[in-house]
Amino acid sequence: MTAIAALREEVADLHRELVRYGLVIWTAGNVSARVPGEDLMVIKPSGVSYDDLGPDAMVVTDLHGNLVDGDLAPSSDTAAHAYVYRHRPDVGGVVHTHSSYATAWAARGEPIPCVLTMIADEFGGDIPVGPFALIGDDSIGRGIVDTLRDSRSPAVLMKGHGPFTIGADARAAVKAAVMLEDVARTVHFAHQLGKPDSIDQQHVDRLYARYQNVYGQ
Numbered sequence: 001m002t003a004i005a006a007l008r009e010e011v012a013d014l015h016r017e018l019v020r021y022g023l024v025i026w027t028a029g030n031v032s033a034r035v036p037g038e039d040l041m042v043i044k045p046s047g048v049s050y051d052d053l054g055p056d057a058m059v060v061t062d063l064h065g066n067l068v069d070g071d072l073a074p075s076s077d078t079a080a081h082a083y084v085y086r087h088r089p090d091v092g093g094v095v096h097t098h099s100s101y102a103t104a105w106a107a108r109g110e111p112i113p114c115v116l117t118m119i120a121d122e123f124g125g126d127i128p129v130g131p132f133a134l135i136g137d138d139s140i141g142r143g144i145v146d147t148l149r150d151s152r153s154p155a156v157l158m159k160g161h162g163p164f165t166i167g168a169d170a171r172a173a174v175k176a177a178v179m180l181e182d183v184a185r186t187v188h189f190a191h192q193l194g195k196p197d198s199i200d201q202q203h204v205d206r207l208y209a210r211y212q213n214v215y216g217q
Helices: 002-020 078-087 100-108 117-123 139-148 170-193 201-213
Strands: 030-034 040-043 059-062 067-069 093-096 155-158 162-167
Touching: 002 030, 002 040, 002 170, 030 078, 030 170, 040 078, 059 078, 078 093, 078 139, 093 170, 100 155, 100 162, 100 170, 117 170, 117 201, 139 155, 139 162, 155 170, 162 170
Parallel strands: none
Antiparallel strands: 030 040, 030 093, 040 059, 059 067, 093 162, 155 162
């Protein structure tokens, strides 16, 4: 219960980061976190204003989306998050936004090419597109897992829908969502001037290895 209480507070705080970076509007978007050592997750409730998303509003479900604890209905994307956790034990956090530039690439069904060192650092190559899928069951989750199976990217652009990001924990998934929107915007601007060149794979590999294993404290 102590771990769940801490995650409720962290997940509530991370939703405010989505607002701070302009990744969500109204009640759209969600953050979830796996409860370590348990087949449980903490996730945002459905249709609740970001101004009202304190720790007590967060809900706990099992990894099939069934409500375990909380007074509100879980997010409409709960089944997608749960599928990811069931099939990716390395994932501790999942984020979904409708951030404008990343969603525009998703609307086109076009991967974001690896034309910036920041993309190589964080995403390890092109940011892939996942299949179109309807909300309500685990179809979106299946598309996320299948698309990222052979990719180093922590982000996927679900066609006609928007971005989902994953991470070792919820904060890492939020970071990926923030960086995704930034590079989606920059590459969009670059395309207005012409077609940018992709970075050579050998350089992508070196940049990715350095950022993942050396960069930072």
